Structure formats: C-alpha cells, structure tokens
Amino acid sequence: MNYTSNNKIRSGGIWSFLQNGGNHIIGFLLGIILARILSPEDFGMVAMVMVFIGFAGFLQQFGFNEALIQSQNVNTNDYSTVFWFNTFAGSILFVLFFWGSPLIGQIYDKPEFNLLTKYLAVNFLFSALSSVQGTILTKQFEFKKLAIIDLGTNLIMYAIAIPLAVLGHGVMSLVWGGIIQNLSKAAALWISSDWKPVFVFSKSSFKKLFKFGIFVFLQAPLGYIERNVDTFMIGKLSGDASLGLYNKAYQIMLLPIKNISNSFRRVLYPALSEAQNDNERGRMLILRMFRVVAFISFPIMFGIAAVAEPFIIGIYGEKWAGTVPLLQVLALVGANQSIGTFVGTGYNAKGKPQIGLYLNLVKTPLLVFVFFAGYNWNGLIGMVYAYFLFSITLSTVTFSILFKLYEIKVNHFFAYLGPSFLCSGGMAIIVKSISFMPWIQALPDIIQLFVLSFLGFVLYLTTIMLFKLDAFFDFANQMPYIKRLTLLKWYFKRYGK
Numbered sequence: 001m002n003y004t005s006n007n008k009i010r011s012g013g014i015w016s017f018l019q020n021g022g023n024h025i026i027g028f029l030l031g032i033i034l035a036r037i038l039s040p041e042d043f044g045m046v047a048m049v050m051v052f053i054g055f056a057g058f059l060q061q062f063g064f065n066e067a068l069i070q071s072q073n074v075n076t077n078d079y080s081t082v083f084w085f086n087t088f089a090g091s092i093l094f095v096l097f098f099w100g101s102p103l104i105g106q107i108y109d110k111p112e113f114n115l116l117t118k119y120l121a122v123n124f125l126f127s128a129l130s131s132v133q134g135t136i137l138t139k140q141f142e143f144k145k146l147a148i149i150d151l152g153t154n155l156i157m158y159a160i161a162i163p164l165a166v167l168g169h170g171v172m173s174l175v176w177g178g179i180i181q182n183l184s185k186a187a188a189l190w191i192s193s194d195w196k197p198v199f200v201f202s203k204s205s206f207k208k209l210f211k212f213g214i215f216v217f218l219q220a221p222l223g224y225i226e227r228n229v230d231t232f233m234i235g236k237l238s239g240d241a242s243l244g245l246y247n248k249a250y251q252i253m254l255l256p257i258k259n260i261s262n263s264f265r266r267v268l269y270p271a272l273s274e275a276q277n278d279n280e281r282g283r284m285l286i287l288r289m290f291r292v293v294a295f296i297s298f299p300i301m302f303g304i305a306a307v308a309e310p311f312i313i314g315i316y317g318e319k320w321a322g323t324v325p326l327l328q329v330l331a332l333v334g335a336n337q338s339i340g341t342f343v344g345t346g347y348n349a350k351g352k353p354q355i356g357l358y359l360n361l362v363k364t365p366l367l368v369f370v371f372f373a374g375y376n377w378n379g380l381i382g383m384v385y386a387y388f389l390f391s392i393t394l395s396t397v398t399f400s401i402l403f404k405l406y407e408i409k410v411n412h413f414f415a416y417l418g419p420s421f422l423c424s425g426g427m428a429i430i431v432k433s434i435s436f437m438p439w440i441q442a443l444p445d446i447i448q449l450f451v452l453s454f455l456g457f458v459l460y461l462t463t464i465m466l467f468k469l470d471a472f473f474d475f476a477n478q479m480p481y482i483k484r485l486t487l488l489k490w491y492f493k494r495y496g497k
Helices: 006-037 040-061 064-070 076-099 101-108 113-121 123-139 143-166 171-192 203-237 240-253 255-274 279-306 308-316 318-349 353-406 410-435 445-466 470-478 480-484 486-495
Strands: none
Touching (some): 006 255, 006 308, 040 101, 040 240, 064 255, 064 318, 076 203, 123 255, 143 171, 203 240, 240 318, 240 353, 255 279, 255 318, 279 308, 279 445, 445 470
C-alpha cells in the first residue's frame, strides 16, 4: 500500500492550520474595524441574502469535487468533465439569481435586496472557473500554495471593504470586498495549478463520479438548510438587527470549526481516502485528529463561554451586548461541533456518503422543529438552548456510526478526548469564578478580557503540563516549532514522547 507519508500529512496539517488560523486572525482584527464602522443591520442584510446564494453554491458542484478527492484513480478527462459541468452550472445559477433577484426582495419584503443579490451572484462564475484547480491542489497535498492564496485574497477583501466602509458605502463595502476577493482567488488558483482544462466532457467520467457525488449533492441542500434555517427564521421573524447579533455569536462559535477542525479535516479526507481499506490506519488517523483538535478547540470555546461579556463589549462595543447570552451557549455548541465535523469526512472517505444523506433526511426536519419550538419558547435564547441540546443528542448517534465503520471502541474515544475536556472545563469554571471578583469588575471590559484570557491560558498550560497530557505531545509533534520555544525546551526534552 502506497500511503502518503506522515511527514507530508503533518506538513499539510500545519499549512492548513496556518491558513485557517491566519484567516481568522485577519478576519478577527480587521473585522473589528468593519464592525465598528458598519451596523449590525449591514451584516444582517448580507447574511440574509447569502442564505440563498450559499445554498445554490453547494448545489453547483454536485458533489463532484468530493468525488475527485475520494477516488483513487482520476485522469484528466475526469477533471475536465467536472470543470465544464461546474462552469455550466455556475453560469445557469448566475443568470437565475441575476434575473430572479426581485423574488428574494419579496421574500424578506426588502426591495433593496434586489441589487444586493445581483452583485453577489457574480461569485458563482468565479467559483466555477477555479474549483477544480483547488481540488487538485488539495488532492496533491499542496496546502502551502492554498494557504498563501487564501490568506492573500482575504487581505485583499479587507483592503477593499474597509476604505469603502469609511467612505460611507455601507453594506456594499462588504459586497465589493467579497467580489474582488473571489476574483483574485480564481486568478491565483489558475496561475498556481499546472492543470488546465481540455475541451472534453466524458460520459464515462460523469457516470463514475456521479455514483459518489449524487449522495454528496443530495446532502448539500439538507445540510445547508440545517445550517441556515436559524438565519432565515430570525431574519423573517425578528428582523436584520436581531439577525446581526445572532450572526456575530454564530460566527464566533464557528471559530474552532473554520480555524482548527477544517484545517485538519482538509488533510484528513485525502489521507483517509487513500487508506480507505485499512481500518487500523484509518482508526489511528481519526483518533489522533480528534485528540489534537479537542486539545486546541475545547479550551478556546470553554474559555469564550467564560469571558463572553468582556469579550463582546470590550471588542465590539455596547451595541453588540445582545450577543453575550447567545455566545455563552453557542460556544459550547462549537466545542461539540469542532470534533463532530470529522464524522462526515469519515463516512465519505470510506465510500459511504449515503450515510450522511440518510442522517440529514432525519435530522434536518427535526432541527427545523427544534429551532421553531425553542424560538417560540423563549425567543433567540430559547433557540440557542434548544440547539445545544439537539447538538449533543445528535452527536451520540453520528459518532456511534463512525465508531462501527472504523471499529473504534467508546472507551478509546473518551480516553483520547476526556483529559482535554476536563482540563478545559476546569479552567473555564475557575476563570468564570474570578470574573465575579470586585477587582475584576472594576476594570474596563477590554482589560478584563486580557486579564481573564491570560489567567485561563496559564491555568490550562499548567494543567496539561502537570498531568503530561498525550494530547499536548501530539499537538507538539504536529507543530514542531512548539518544541523550540524557550520555555518549553526543557519540558519536552525531559518528558517528550
């Protein structure tokens, strides 16, 4: 068996982590500037239109890009067939949204959404022309190139959006920033990839990839509804201001998923696909990814739940105070989903995308009911509590299926994740307790945030070093530069594994 080397997987993980981490740092820091200039309504308007634009974007690829990565025998005819299909689908979607934009305005009863939709529809063309190049670079583990492209184009987006916002262009500053970002990304992927399409559309390639892609495709609308039904309901029932507050909390919740989990998931998927018939290697890859991701994401999300108030008010200002109670609950959802995101990857790598489809057929209507019941019970906060309970319940089902596929024992799973959970939970409880002390309460919110975050970091680091967590050594092996830090050299030399 000719597997990708562990060093190449590790290198891919590092670059993918740097890519997502860099994007989040850029988005966080420069996003503060935009949040200070623009209003929650501006962000809410874009989020409301993107419910429909994003949904169509999932349909555009028809699951073929996932099929290209999962398949062990792919040729240029396969790539070209997918490229021309994506181009055709992207062109059709652009035309439909451009001329159908008044319908979205009517759904929300906001005529100003017509022009917004026309501009955002352009992105269908850019993604269609470059998605195969991005897929090829992923399959080849060229995560360094992907990281440089993504970070560079993200900076371009803010370089466009911030000046436009300062000049008073409001929501259009976000729109134009996104358009220029996607155009730049498409151009960079074309330049970076050696592959160029040929004028071939192979029926045999289409049929081969369709057998896998159809299940991914059918999952897309269900999965997208699942992820966006809350956005649609809040926008429709409470308006754009409430949606802006909720969307800010939700985006922070996605921090470990976008920044950490997706970094490793992008590397795990081609690695698992390559070893799809080797359960022992697959099991090892999954459990170690779980452990590393939990080690990073659990303290971040538990910590955010503990410092939500000074975090939101200190960074974004009093006008975002309504986000605080939402974030305190959604942060815990994010901790759970940070490891849950690997479940679908495991199904697909095994060549079992139909499992995800069947699960989505059940959980999507259930989630709609859960959100509706939660909202009617206690508004936005009721919705997020209902979401939390649903997320925990769903995880027990999806993980049990994954364990059966890869022959993973439940006690091994808890052995890999338990220490990080306990250390993170203990740290968060102590930090939250300290936050009630009068001397902390007397400080400005931004100073409270820095003090409590520093204390939380020291507590977590001290605990994991004291108990010699395997997760710490796994993380250090994935990120070798950690071992070269002056304060940690002695520790790894003495206790390193």
